Amino acid sequence: MSTPYTPHIKPPEDTRYRRSRHLVSWWGIFIGLAIGIALGLTYAWVIAPVEEFDTTPRQLRESDKVHYAVAIMLSYAYDSDLGKAINRLTDLGLGLDPIQEVANVACDLARTGYVDSSAGIRAIRTMQSFYHNQGRSGCADDLIPEVEVVLEATVMVPTATPTLPPPPTKTATPNNGSEPTESGFVVVPTSAPERAYEGRVAGTNCDLELSGLIEVRVVDFNGQGIPGEMVRVRWDGGEDRFVTGLKPERGTEYADFAMEPGLSYIVDMPGLSDPLSTALTANPCTTGTGQQAITSYYVTFRRVG
Numbered sequence: 001m002s003t004p005y006t007p008h009i010k011p012p013e014d015t016r017y018r019r020s021r022h023l024v025s026w027w028g029i030f031i032g033l034a035i036g037i038a039l040g041l042t043y044a045w046v047i048a049p050v051e052e053f054d055t056t057p058r059q060l061r062e063s064d065k066v067h068y069a070v071a072i073m074l075s076y077a078y079d080s081d082l083g084k085a086i087n088r089l090t091d092l093g094l095g096l097d098p099i100q101e102v103a104n105v106a107c108d109l110a111r112t113g114y115v116d117s118s119a120g121i122r123a124i125r126t127m128q129s130f131y132h133n134q135g136r137s138g139c140a141d142d143l144i145p146e147v148e149v150v151l152e153a154t155v156m157v158p159t160a161t162p163t164l165p166p167p168p169t170k171t172a173t174p175n176n177g178s179e180p181t182e183s184g185f186v187v188v189p190t191s192a193p194e195r196a197y198e199g200r201v202a203g204t205n206c207d208l209e210l211s212g213l214i215e216v217r218v219v220d221f222n223g224q225g226i227p228g229e230m231v232r233v234r235w236d237g238g239e240d241r242f243v244t245g246l247k248p249e250r251g252t253e254y255a256d257f258a259m260e261p262g263l264s265y266i267v268d269m270p271g272l273s274d275p276l277s278t279a280l281t282a283n284p285c286t287t288g289t290g291q292q293a294i295t296s297y298y299v300t301f302r303r304v305g
Contacts, residue, residue: 065093066108068245068252071246073123073126074230076126078241086098100136106127106138107138107140109123115144119272121144124144195273197218197272199267199276200299201299204295206286208287208289212293212294214297216231216299217253217298221303224253228244229243229244232268233257233266240257241270242255243255259282261282262282263281263282264281265279265282267280273301280299
């Protein structure tokens with residue numbers, strides 16, 4: 001007996017059994033990329049952010065190179081070390097002739113609002129003195145001619161004032177004539193000079209790698225850094241001066257000084273600020289890991305006038 005014929009039923013093409021499968025899941029790739037980018041940014045910005053160190057002056061932006069050149073000139077005005085100044089300018093990479101480039105920088109600054117402040121004028125005059133001594137010239141010589149300031153003082157010379165003879169009395173008095181007496185000096189009080197900066201100790205730190213440092217920052221009214229400003233430290237038997245902006249990796253407003261253990265230091269900006277109200281003493285301290293170091297200080301000078 002033959003088996004009855006059963007027609008073959010073909011499943012529909014759009015069923016899950018017949019649907020073609022992709023080897024790559026585009027949604028999976030997209031989600032994986034998003035998670036990877038998020039984890040990478042979190043690690044790079046939060047967990048282990050990049051810390052710049054050993055930054056060379058050549059890596060600075062052109063505007064920052066100008067401030068760095070000003071700081072070099074102010075440092076040279078203090079120590080008169082021509083070789084060190086030339087080496088610093090060469091490392092800055094301004095051009096083939098670093099001395100003439102200083103003249104060019106002074107020229108550019110003299111055409112801007114940089115000359116609106118006394119600090120800017122002083123910086124440009126320092127640059128002029130530098131390149132003039134090396135036989136160079138620039139347009140700043142016409143824009144800001146060198147002027148020799150002569151200070152005049154009025155000196156009061158004491159004069160002899162005759163003493164009048166006493167009125168006649170019945171008692172005879174010796175006739176010695178008039179005897180001159182000297183009048184004293186008259187001191188006229190004057191108002192104290194206005195200070196351009198106000199300094200304060202912003203805090204202390206105990207760190208083995210940054211041990212015994214006076215870290216100074218000079219900022220304007222809005223807290224923006226000011227490079228090329230002179231800072232002075234004095235101690236018993238000596239003093240030193242340093243300029244902001246020579247460590248660009250720490251900021252254009254930054255400068256520091258290494259203290260010697262046990263000494264106390266007075267910090268100010270000569271001619272621009274009063275000394276700090278308290279002396280900074282290089283006292284020993286213990287770090288968070290139990291290591292011995294010297295206390296470091298954070299000092300801020302903010303422009304007030």
